[in-house]
């Protein structure tokens with residue numbers, strides 16, 4: 001039975017860099033991957049979607065060329081085969097890079113196949129049984145297929161299979177109005193599809209403040225995307241014309257919308273159902289999430305869980321930070337913790353939403369004296385110059401401590417601009433620090449000191 005110092009299950013955003021650190025520290029490591037090197041982000045998540053977002057932006061800008069005095073003769077056409085080939089190439093290069101890196105890594109043995117626990121020290125992959133004193137689980141997650149009547153009987157796409165399309169759907173129906181649903185909605189609308197989004201909640205991206213959600217909805221609606229919120233009693237069926245019919249109860253009674261393709265974007269679940277985690281005695285919650293402590297240890301000594309499967313984050317940067325936390329504790333005598341982390345993320349519609357910390361609604365619930373400041377992107381020079389003035393920026397702070405509690409920046413360049421607020425929050429400095437700083441003109445970031453100078457009680 002091959003014996004190792006450490007076994008890593010999954011080559012996602014935490015597993016691969018961890019293999020690098022552990023082997024560099026002299027450990028003998030086995031890493032197991034059942035599918036594609038790099039996991040979700042590289043193959044079916046961030047990388048291909050942001051590549052598609054870039055193609056969609058190019059199409060959008062080409063359609064608006066005349067606004068900038070640029071003459072393009074004839075209508076904008078999408079070569080979906082080329083769009084797909086570009087996304088595949090970018091993903092493929094990243095996947096190959098990780099595969100080659102792991103394959104050539106000294107002291108690292110790569111096993112291809114599905115891993116299952118036999119007990120707390122042994123993992124089976126194919127016919128092999130591997131043993132190690134330390135086991136790191138980085139198995140990620142996959143799309144949830146909700147129990148909607150008729151779903152099993154109609155062809156439907158997930159974030160993975162939609163990437164196989166090499167033609168633009170005539171009418172894309174999307175279940176779920178959050179990250180995945182909205183990014184694909186705008187991508188395919190800009191490629192020329194008709195798009196309808198069905199969201200059961202009262203507003204899109206339900207974790208966000210309503211004013212942010214409304215602004216996102218306005219941006220998407222202005223591009224011709226149909227958005228149905230409060231869509232309850234959703235059901236799907238084959239339509240008489242060969243397409244797919246989504247019916248829902250709305251404020252005006254039962255309605256049916258027929259389209260050519262259906263994307264299910266209703267959340268994700270951890271890949272723990274086929275891991276035999278119970279044989280190792282690893283505790284999971286009701287959703288299959290692996291329960292971990294603040295240093296990402298499971299309830300079983302010598303077993304850690306990193307990335308989406310531990311429910312502490314659902315982003316590439318949180319998975320990578322999980323790697324940093326585990327490596328720091330194990331190798332650097334540095335007690336880093338998940339609770340050191342400030343929630344940050346972006347929604348990659350165009351213009352993007354950059355987020356950090358609390359929403360205004362959440363901030364008000366803390367009972368603190370809340371300050372809020374907003375500024376429309378129509379009052380940001382750089383946005384005006386770029387001809388991209390949709391959205392607005394909002395920051396909330398604690399009036400007594402001067403601490404920035406959160407920000408939602410929706411506008412051109414805001415996925416980058418938000419980082420100056422993130423950095424000052426990590427530095428635990430008051431907002432006055434940013435307010436007094438001089439930023440470069442003309443940038444979106446240049447308006448952050450002004451935004452912070454205009455705080456008013458919430």
Ligand SMILES: Cc1cc2nc3c(=O)[nH]c(=O)nc-3n(C[C@H](O)[C@H](O)[C@H](O)COP(=O)(O)OP(=O)(O)OC[C@H]3O[C@@H](n4cnc5c(N)ncnc54)[C@H](O)[C@@H]3O)c2cc1C
Nearest residue numbers: 010012013034039040041045115139140307308314315316
């Ligand atoms: C469409 C989409 C877009 C996204 N966009 C963004 C974005 O813009 N920014 C962002 O921060 N995040 C984004 N995310 C989220 C991000 O992709 C994930 O949070 C991140 O990839 C999680 O990484 P991970 O390391 O937890 O697992 P994963 O990357 O999912 O890796 C897990 C790996 O484990 C393997 N595996 C699973 N079970 C086993 C087993 N039993 N044996 C062996 N191998 C196994 C899998 O094959 C996989 O390769 C997006 C996600 C999706 C779906």
Ligand SMILES: NC(=O)c1ccc[n+]([C@@H]2O[C@H](COP(=O)([O-])OP(=O)(O)OC[C@H]3O[C@@H](n4cnc5c(N)ncnc54)[C@H](O)[C@@H]3O)[C@@H](O)[C@H]2O)c1
Nearest residue numbers: 146175176177178179180181201265266267314346347348
């Ligand atoms: N930009 C990014 O960082 C990015 C992009 C894409 C995905 N992701 C990650 O992927 C995860 C999954 O994204 P997601 O958008 O699938 O999930 P989500 O959990 O963010 O949202 C799911 C949405 O589906 C809706 N929903 C639930 N059940 C439904 C049903 N039966 N019919 C219709 N709608 C239903 C919910 O109300 C919710 O709005 C996110 O948590 C995020 O971490 C991140």
